[in-house]
Amino acid sequence: MSVRSAAERTRAALRNGVRFEVPPDLRGRSRGDLAIRAAQAVVGRYVDLVGGWDYDDAFAVHDPNADLHLVVTGRTVVAHDENVVQLRFAAPAGGVLPSWNPGAHLDIHLPSGRRRQYSLCGDPADRSGYSIAVRRIPDGGGGSIEMHGLAEGTQVVVRGPRNGFPFVPGGKALFVAGGIGITPIIAMTRAARRLGMDWQLVYTGRSRDSLPFLDEIETWERDRVVIHTDDVDGLPTAEDLLGRAPRDGAVYCCGPVPMLDTIRAHFDACGARALHFERFGPPPVVGGVPFEIELASTGTVVQVPADESALAAIRREVPEVAYSCQQGFCGTCRVRVLAGEPEHRERRLTPDEQRTEMLPCVSRCDGGRLVLDL
Structure with a gap:
């Protein structure tokens, strides 16, 4: 790839909302890891070499602990079983919202007092609103039911965006999503497609009707996408989940605990170098005493x-x-x-x-x- 094409791809990625710096930690502070600092230095030097651009306030620092008072401006059903709804939030008077990277989430403070977290699944370049998707869980803690009941015009308090599941825009990547775990993964995969990365996606769930965003995903490159459903293919095995992992590349996965446990148990044998994951629900307690x-x-x-x-x-x-x-x-x-x-x-x-x-x-x-x- 020529230096000119590298510069063009870098600028295009930035215009499309893909940022090349590693996101801050969940408290909004700079990450102190030596490897991350080294990667930042290399990327920064690369950007300096291929060309500069004017300052863009999309990179201004935002305190993720500050309250954002937003309003529901859109509601769309995004799964054929009608149990997943995509909600869009915007500032009541319009305006630009803080920027975010694929993998980021919002803390939603609901009118009832409940607080829940949902991954951003929209377009990072669209700073006029935030989009999340929520699966309705009748026997859950009540948060998803309340989210599904939010009508357009409802005001909520939001904190974030925060990113504990950062996407590194480069190299080869396998994305693995289980059900509603597609929400952070779809933003990452869209970014990988825009960047021209070598990527693969494995998307699993109970049935096709239960899979959010399936209509969009099936328009993507067919040789890069695998849809695996329990009702047709059975429960996914380690080979089903990791068989397309790129040698020396990265694996990003989000979904239910059993899926993540399988991936973690077999990751060392798959040939990929880096594993990034986000789990649903609490981790198991290890080494505890009463x-x-x-x-x-x-x-x-x-x-x-x-x-x-x-x-x-x-x-x-x-x-x-x-x-x-x-x-x-x-x-x-x-x-x-x-x-x-x-x-x-x-x-x-x-x-x-x-x-x-x-x-x-x-x-x-x-x-x-x-x-x-x-």
């Missing part, structure tokens, strides 16, 4: 088994307690610790914050009792 939580507001003592999260135990007594990601990065469930020593299993809180607070979705206690301000 402990107690005292709820300061009532004096109730909750027993937390070795294999259960503190949040799950608290929810048995306080079902309305706020939570979202259940993975230790959104901060929705943070609570003050009045007594006891938490075992912190997250990297969101600062050392000073960890002296008086914890995230019970992942952090716990190495035996004994914690007294929490609940």
Whole structure:
């Protein structure tokens, strides 16, 4: 590829909303990893060599913890079983929203007080609105049902965008999505197509009718897309999921825990070099011991088994307690610790914050009792 064509592709990617810097961490801070800093330096030098461009406020820093007051401006059913709806949010008076990269998500603060996270699945170049897609889960925690009930004109508070699942725009990539896990993956795959990357997509689900965005995806290059449904093909095997993994390339996957467990267990044998994934639901508790939580507001003592999260135990007594990601990065469930020593299993809180607070979705206690301000 010539230097001229490289410059043109770089500028085109930027115009289409694909940014070549590594996104900040989930608190909006620069990432400190040495490998990431080295990659940033190489990419920055490459951009300097192939040509410059004027400053674009799309790259201005936005505090992902700041409230954005948005309104629902669109609602579209995107799966044939009618259980997945795409919602679009925009500023009430219009205007430009903070930029985002494929893989980013929003924290939605619903009118009921519930807080939920949803991956952005629209076009990063369209900064007039954000699009997410939500599967209706009747026996879930109620968040998806409330999301499906949002009418156009409803105002919600949004935080973000945040990105704990960053896409690196280059090289070879296999994208693997399970059901609603297509939401971050579709934004990544669209970006890979625009960039002319060597990519493959494996999309799995219960049935064709349950797969969001299938009509669009089936218009893409047929030799690069595999649709695998349980009702026709059976549960996907490791070969089904990773058989197209590029040697020395990257694998990006999002979907249910069993699918991710299969991919992680067999990744080393697939030939790819990097694995990026986003899971639904909480990770399993590993190496935990039983402990107690005292709820300061009532004096109730909750027993937390070795294999259960503190949040799950608290929810048995306080079902309305706020939570979202259940993975230790959104901060929705943070609570003050009045007594006891938490075992912190997250990297969101600062050392000073960890002296008086914890995230019970992942952090716990190495035996004994914690007294929490609940």
